[in-house]
Amino acid sequence: MAATTREWHLAARPHGEPTPEDFRMVEVPVPEPAEGQVVVRMVVMSVDPYMRGRMRSGPSYAPPWQVGEVMKGGAVGRVVASRAPELPEGALVLTDAAWRETAVLDAAAVTRLPAATDVSPSWYLGVLGMPGLTAYAGLFRVGAFREGDDVLVSGAAGAVGSMVGQFARLRGAGSVIGSAGSPEKVAWLRELGFTAAFDYHDGPVAELLGRAAPDGIDLFFDNVGGEHLEAAIGAFRVHGRAALCGSISGYNAVEPPPGPRNMSLMVGKRLTLRGFLVSDHADLRPEFTETVTGWLRSGDLVVRETVREGIEQAVPAFLDLLRGGNTGKMVVRLAPDPD
Secondary structure, eight states, X not given: XXXXXXXXXXXXXXXXXXXGGGEEEEEEEOOOOOTTEEEEEEEEEEOOGGGGGGGSXXXXXXXXXXXXXXXXXXXXXXXXXXXXXXXXXXXXXXXEEESBSEEEEEGGGSEEOOXXXXXXXXXXXXXTSHHHHHHHIIIIIISOOOTTOEEEESSTTBTTHHHHHHHHHHTTOSEEEEEESSHHHHHHHHHTXXXXXXXXGGSOHHHHHHHHOTTOEEEEEESSOTHHHHHHHHHEEEEEEEEEOXXXXXXXXXXXXXXXXXXXXXXXXXXXXXXXXGGGGGGGHHHHHHHHHHHHHHTOSOOOEEEEXXXXXXXXXXXXXXXXXXXXXXXXXXXXXXX
């Protein structure tokens, strides 16, 4: 077992877009595990948009990272030493303990994962993890998807959006329209079976959406907010529904962003706009896991990842994620997984 480990600490709370100076890598000792604890060597860690909110002080749905302390986030690792019989050495586990290479954790704070050889460990951070369940719960429960719905997805080439679009297609959507941030991402969405896709840099989103869905939409899954939400409100048919997952367009804003200017349309169209957190829908996990695993094994679901290598790349990967530098799920591989 390594005597020390490297980990990322929050060095300062950013004003606007985070910079590398807001983070600091630190080498710290690895303590001996106590009874009921395990030592976990991280194999792969996640960087996610919600983490930007954890860099702020003040109340939120996720506790803020403290300046000078190690940051936390989803990771998959291997138990390399154990004083917990239920978690033997070699067990694959899901933790909330990265950004670091090795951690001593209470056994109750990790989840043992199946030793399935046909599943990449990183998938438990993406398609079979929090992003996948977010897409599933937001589309089917919060958005109340119905067969034949015309669906719009913003941030459609990301970890959540790319799953939403495919889930809707597999359940019989009338059409699936995706918004993304580059021609390459738009081309990939079409490969995934999206009916239409557009690059939001090509003009006003309302105009681009009008050309992609001239007859309107029934359901909007929003990862972006701002101009996209305003465009969706304008394009909704009567009784349209929106599942509000995120608003990444405003995460680095230093002033409150302007809200949609057409909220009055909600009354006449009788719209439902509902925000949600994936943690409120944990009861869906067994259904989600069974359904999505089936789609993966049948080849109906396509998974794409943007992978960076080494803990040194965790901060650059996170900053690139906030700028739209990922296609599919962004992960950082911290160590080779011998199993």
